[in-house]
Amino acid sequence: MNHQNMKEYEENLSLKVFVVLSRALQSIKKRVEEDIKCLGLNPTEFAVLELIYSKGDQPIQKIGEKVLIASSSITYVVDKLEKKKLIKRKPSPKDRRITHATISDSGIELMNEVFPKHKAAMQEILGGLNLQEKENVIEQLKKLGLHAQNQ
Template sequence: MQKNDQSNVEDRKASLKLFVVLHRALQSIEKQVFRDIKSHGLNLTEFAVLELLFNKGDQPIQMIGKKVLLASSSITYVVDKLEEKGLLKRKACPKDRRVTYAVLTNDGKDLMKDVFPKHEQALTEILGGLSVIEKQRMIEQLKILGLHAEHYS
């Protein structure tokens, strides 16, 4: 086998191994994150919407799906459920009647003031297998990998 062929075989094996390891690591991390979110009486989509509003402020309902990677039909359902729980409300845009904002209520703000720091701490513990420097390096590497994959055709 020539040097170039050997390199190609090693690259393929490494690529397969990387995919499997990334996938398993993500599954393990997600399992723990889901457990943490559930312990606060929320599901993942509810938490994602509340976290967006808590950290970014009022958002047009039509834009929330893009920001938390959910279908628009799912967002309407989640917003309805959070509104029923008294955690957010809808507010019409004064400049454009076609736009409706999702706004945290005081109860929603209070919940996130309590839950979000606990969630941050849980994430720190869940991802505690790496040092800060290792996390920063991994962030850089995964961004490069993600951008490359996004433009793959």
């Protein structure tokens, strides 16, 4: 294969990686969202609740960057979770200008019940890869993401 053909082949392969990755993500997200809807939450609410459940109290202003939602939507999502009595707001002990979202007893109870089921569903959804393949995919996607970020 000459240089020109090799370059064209690699460009086409790059496009194919993007298409295959996008379709795989779409399929996985659809299945995960179906699983989450069964819990009575939307995916964004679940992501925020899961973050606080797993990582502890979070400054409301910082939640958006951790769960990949627009900061303008955070207050709305926190309000909805607060209405459902799954989280509470509390002032930061160090800085009164910062408000933390903290999980309530009801939120802990709900997550203790549903999170193991969610993890099992994720295992099933991503069961198309074995352990080694999952480790390789994680490594390769991180490499790909960092490269794209540094462009």
